[in-house]
Amino acid sequence: MKINGGRSRIRALGGSRLARLWRRMAQKKYLQSKLTQFLREDKIQLWKPPYTDENKEVGLALKDLAKKYSDKLECCENEVEKIMDEIRCKAIERGTGNEHYKTTGIATIEVFLPARLKKDRKNLLETHLHITGRELRSKIAETFGFQENYIKIVINKKQLQLGETLKEQGVTHNVKAMVLELKQSEEDVRKNVQVEEEKRNEAKLEEKRIQRTKRGLEILAERAEMVVDPEATPYLDIANQTGRSIRIPPSERKALMLAMGYHEKGRAFLKRKEYGIALPCLLDADKYFCECCTELLDTVDNYAVLQLDIVWCYFRLGQLECLDDAEKKLKLAQECFRKCYGENHQRLLHIKGNCGKEKVLFLRLYLLQGIRNYHSGNGEEAYEYLNKARQLFKELYTDPSKVHNLMQLGFSAQEARLGLRACDGNVDHAAVHIANRREELDQIKKEEREKKKRRLENINHLKGMGYSMRAARQALHQASGNLEEAQKMWWLNDSAPESNNRQQSPSQEKIDQLVYMGFDEVAAKAALRVFRDNVQLAAQTLVHNEGRLPPDLQLSAEDSSSTPSTSPSDSAGTSSASTDEDMETEAVNEILEDIPEHEEDYLDSTLEDEEIIIAEYLSYVENIKSAAKKN
Numbered sequence: 001m002k003i004n005g006g007r008s009r010i011r012a013l014g015g016s017r018l019a020r021l022w023r024r025m026a027q028k029k030y031l032q033s034k035l036t037q038f039l040r041e042d043k044i045q046l047w048k049p050p051y052t053d054e055n056k057e058v059g060l061a062l063k064d065l066a067k068k069y070s071d072k073l074e075c076c077e078n079e080v081e082k083i084m085d086e087i088r089c090k091a092i093e094r095g096t097g098n099e100h101y102k103t104t105g106i107a108t109i110e111v112f113l114p115a116r117l118k119k120d121r122k123n124l125l126e127t128h129l130h131i132t133g134r135e136l137r138s139k140i141a142e143t144f145g146f147q148e149n150y151i152k153i154v155i156n157k158k159q160l161q162l163g164e165t166l167k168e169q170g171v172t173h174n175v176k177a178m179v180l181e182l183k184q185s186e187e188d189v190r191k192n193v194q195v196e197e198e199k200r201n202e203a204k205l206e207e208k209r210i211q212r213t214k215r216g217l218e219i220l221a222e223r224a225e226m227v228v229d230p231e232a233t234p235y236l237d238i239a240n241q242t243g244r245s246i247r248i249p250p251s252e253r254k255a256l257m258l259a260m261g262y263h264e265k266g267r268a269f270l271k272r273k274e275y276g277i278a279l280p281c282l283l284d285a286d287k288y289f290c291e292c293c294t295e296l297l298d299t300v301d302n303y304a305v306l307q308l309d310i311v312w313c314y315f316r317l318g319q320l321e322c323l324d325d326a327e328k329k330l331k332l333a334q335e336c337f338r339k340c341y342g343e344n345h346q347r348l349l350h351i352k353g354n355c356g357k358e359k360v361l362f363l364r365l366y367l368l369q370g371i372r373n374y375h376s377g378n379g380e381e382a383y384e385y386l387n388k389a390r391q392l393f394k395e396l397y398t399d400p401s402k403v404h405n406l407m408q409l410g411f412s413a414q415e416a417r418l419g420l421r422a423c424d425g426n427v428d429h430a431a432v433h434i435a436n437r438r439e440e441l442d443q444i445k446k447e448e449r450e451k452k453k454r455r456l457e458n459i460n461h462l463k464g465m466g467y468s469m470r471a472a473r474q475a476l477h478q479a480s481g482n483l484e485e486a487q488k489m490w491w492l493n494d495s496a497p498e499s500n501n502r503q504q505s506p507s508q509e510k511i512d513q514l515v516y517m518g519f520d521e522v523a524a525k526a527a528l529r530v531f532r533d534n535v536q537l538a539a540q541t542l543v544h545n546e547g548r549l550p551p552d553l554q555l556s557a558e559d560s561s562s563t564p565s566t567s568p569s570d571s572a573g574t575s576s577a578s579t580d581e582d583m584e585t586e587a588v589n590e591i592l593e594d595i596p597e598h599e600e601d602y603l604d605s606t607l608e609d610e611e612i613i614i615a616e617y618l619s620y621v622e623n624i625k626s627a628a629k630k631n
Contacts, residue, residue: 033377046088107173115318134162152180180276259288304336356421357603363392
């Protein structure tokens with residue numbers, strides 16, 4: 001990107017072969033949409049005479065109609081006629097398919113293939129609806145030349161479940177199915193045996209990554225549910241826009257954690273431009289968010305951001321037309337932002353003092369609305385939204401020299417971009433803003449530590465009154481930390497006995513493993529008691545807490561240390577379970593690695609992709625406007 005006279009200049013995509021191909025595809029979609037609009041307005045049915053004869057061949061009247069519409073659009077008559085014939089043929093195919101479905105029960109599925117394929121990307125496939133998802137996947141792989149285990153199918157914005165029938169999953173006649181490919185085509189990989197093996201291994205790794213993502217998120221969510229007091233878990237936390245922890249109703253906590261976890265994982269894949277792997281994660285996040293109450297979704301912007309990410313992912317996969325409700329999702333995002341941020345961002349300004357960073361989300365929203373309108377044949381609306389996106393881009397563009405100046409002061413590039421956008425590009429103000437935010441977060445962490453200290457004191461007080469550890473934690477949690485209220489909950493002492501959670505002293509071998517890693521022997525023993533001899537979890541916790549157990553877990557260790565040992569045979573299975581433990585730890589670590597440290601990571605973007613796409617689509621719309629002026 002170049003700067004001229006202090007103003008950002010939008011860079012258009014170069015005249016490469018790929019760019020020209022993309023331009024032709026976009027213009028064809030626009031023409032298809034406009035022609036479909038004209039046909040509806042004029043109530044013309046191309047599959048009937050005089051446009052289609054008794055043999056279902058094209059009628060002479062189609063040529064006259066094509067001339068009328070080409071004059072109206074100021075386009076090439078032959079191109080318009082060709083597109084109209086495609087619309088006619090598709091209508092005939094659909095009608096034939098409808099009749100066939102009524103008489104035989106065999107449904108037609110419109111299969112959208114990956115963008116890289118040279119062949120027609122939209123293809124029809126006939127199938128019964130009582131077959132399983134696995135059988136449909138096999139049929140698609142065989143028909144279109146994929147390797148079965150290296151593709152995923154998305155129907156109705158959900159991953160196809162292999163073990164359920166199509167009917168059970170709501171698949172109907174004339175539904176759209178999108179194929180996501182985890183490797184390149186077989187034709188490409190045959191060029192080199194080594195490349196083929198690498199691609200196969202890569203696909204297997206990607207599939208394993210998806211499965212580890214699911215397992216890791218399930219483990220984290222299950223852990224949060226199993227802990228009597230969710231505040232005691234050291235791995236998961238849900239915070240508000242200021243960075244403070246918030247309480248979530250237990251009935252919705254697991255769904256919200258899974259939703260946010262899948263969303264973060266999907267965003268991590270989006271950053272790496274791995275759209276085919278990102279989409280299943282984002283769709284799973286959407287599924288779990290729908291299990292949360294409306295009131296919760298209206299108070300946070302996560303759900304709105306997810307809608308943008310899903311539409312963006314479909315667009316980057318070149319399959320935007322496969323998302324029937326793109327307009328609905330974008331309207332939903334806009335409405336969620338309004339409820340969350342307030343009219344004219346008033347609520348956001350009250351909470352944060354500025355709204356510069358959040359404008360990145362609106363740039364993405366306007367851009368996608370512009371793209372959707374263009375592909376729907378609405379040129380004027382497309383220009384309006386794209387122009388809004390262009391204006392926001394100019395406003396949000398961060399000067400690299402200013403970013404560099406802030407980095408020289410010890411701030412990260414991410415902090416610099418966010419700070420500059422919050423302060424309208426003023427370097428001095430941005431430096432103060434970032435420093436103040438750091439101090440604010442340090443203060444929040446200090447308050448959280450003090451809160452935990454008070455809670456520990458309250459637990460000790462309740463234990464002195466005869467409460468068990470479990471009952472003390474549960475009473476404080478249900479009383480929202482109020483000690484006086486917790487003292488009234490004697491009935492909780494009748495809950496499951498502590499002995500259920502106790503176990504023998506940890507084996508010396510596992511203590512030695514942790515000591516060898518550099519941990520203190522006393523801390524190692526205590527951690528192994530708490531985590532039932534699980535070396536991986538004990539090590540994670542000690543690393544997370546600088547070699548010590550958190551105070552609450554220290555109390556758990558003291559309780560368990562006084563418990564009688566069980567028979568030696570009970571520990572015999574621990575070594576056989578070590579592989580499962582390693583796999584679970586690996587899955588959890590992958591999730592934790594993708595959870596960004598900065599709470600506003602989702603607002604940070606270089607806007608490089610958006611800059612190019614804005615320029616592309618504005619050029620398409622301006623071509624239409626130029627043609628209209630000539631007319």
